[in-house]
Amino acid sequence: MAVNAVIRIAHSLHLKPFFVSFFVLGFFTSITEIMVGTNALVQNQPEIFVGNLVGSSVVVFLLIIPILSVLGNSIKLNHSLNFKDLLTASLVVGIPAILTLDNTITTIDALVCVLIYVYFLYMQYKNTRSKENLVRANLTRPLLVKNVFRVVIAVAIVFVASNLLVHNTVILGNFIGISPYILSILVLSIGTNVPEITIAIRAVVERKSDVALGDYLGSASLNTLELGILSLINRKSVSAEGSNFSIVAFLVGLCLFVYFGKSKSSISRWEGFGLLAMYAIFVVCELITGPGWTF
Numbered sequence: 485m486a487v488n489a490v491i492r493i494a495h496s497l498h499l500k501p502f503f504v505s506f507f508v509l510g511f512f513t514s515i516t517e518i519m520v521g522t523n524a525l526v527q528n529q530p531e532i533f534v535g536n537l538v539g540s541s542v543v544v545f546l547l548i549i550p551i552l553s554v555l556g557n558s559i560k561l562n563h564s565l566n567f568k569d570l571l572t573a574s575l576v577v578g579i580p581a582i583l584t585l586d587n588t589i590t591t592i593d594a595l596v597c598v599l600i601y602v603y604f605l606y607m608q609y610k611n612t613r614s615k616e617n618l619v620r621a622n623l624t625r626p627l628l629v630k631n632v633f634r635v636v637i638a639v640a641i642v643f644v645a646s647n648l649l650v651h652n653t654v655i656l657g658n659f660i661g662i663s664p665y666i667l668s669i670l671v672l673s674i675g676t677n678v679p680e681i682t683i684a685i686r687a688v689v690e691r692k693s694d695v696a697l698g699d700y701l702g703s704a705s706l707n708t709l710e711l712g713i714l715s716l717i718n719r720k721s722v723s724a725e726g727s728n729f730s731i732v733a734f735l736v737g738l739c740l741f742v743y744f745g746k747s748k749s750s751i752s753r754w755e756g757f758g759l760l761a762m763y764a765i766f767v768v769c770e771l772i773t774g775p776g777w778t779f
Contacts, residue, residue, distance in 0.1 A: 514703050516678070535673070538581050541707050543673050558756075570745045594715035
């Protein structure tokens with residue numbers, strides 16, 4: 485329902501489906517990450533939102549997008565992103581992981597995250613020239629209202645489902661004795677990406693991979709902004725004591741994603757399997773070398 489509605493909204497506003505899904509659907513599917521971050525601040529557990537936001541980007545690029553390419557046979561990038569946009573988006577996504585290599589997120593790190601996302605947002609806005617199209621669109625048409633309503637309903641459903649999964653994941657983590665950061669980067673990040681996983685399945689079935697890709701890149705890029713804002717609100721350095729080997733594995737996987745996208749303007753099924761292998765390495769490194777285990 486969400487994928488169909490996004491396509492119709494794009495047509496109503498004379499915008500490209502990729503642009504609408506990148507900024508609109510990408511934002512709505514990040515609601516769970518925003519809520520988890522807010523609750524982590526309230527409960528004085530900032531490691532949770534850091535681990536969750538870094539882990540969410542890992543899940544998007546090394547798990548969900550590869551699964552999308554495997555199930556859909558490939559993801560075509562040539563109609564959605566040029567190489568410069570792909571490289572810039574990947575840099576925005578990778579910055580938080582790079583900043584955790586010293587096992588902490590400082591106020592300076594937070595400012596870097598916010599500034600790089602704002603710059604990326606400005607460049608995308610400038611390149612698509614969506615403002616002029618939005619002004620010319622007829623925003624009062626019943627069709628537009630109907631499809632906006634469908635998007636809101638779809639997002640509300642996946643939001644409720646994600647909260648239930650996250651709640652149960654936190655209970656399980658407390659029971660078996662896992663540190664908040666390790667729990668968040670490995671388990672909670674999957675739970676908060678249930679909306680993206682749901683949209684991936686629907687997009688593959690309806691063969692609308694450019695909408696799915698826009699959602700994932702938008703959501704992963706938004707994680708960088710959320711990390712910056714939440715860290716600034718926290719006003720203190722946040723511990724991020726995970727495995728640097730797993731972060732390196734993620735960054736290598738991210739570079740492979742850019743390379744695959746540049747070489748063929750697509751992610752093939754076998755390339756998807758390669759990215760899934762990098763995710764497996766990421767998890768194994770975190771399990772073996774991560775310091776946050778108490779048993």
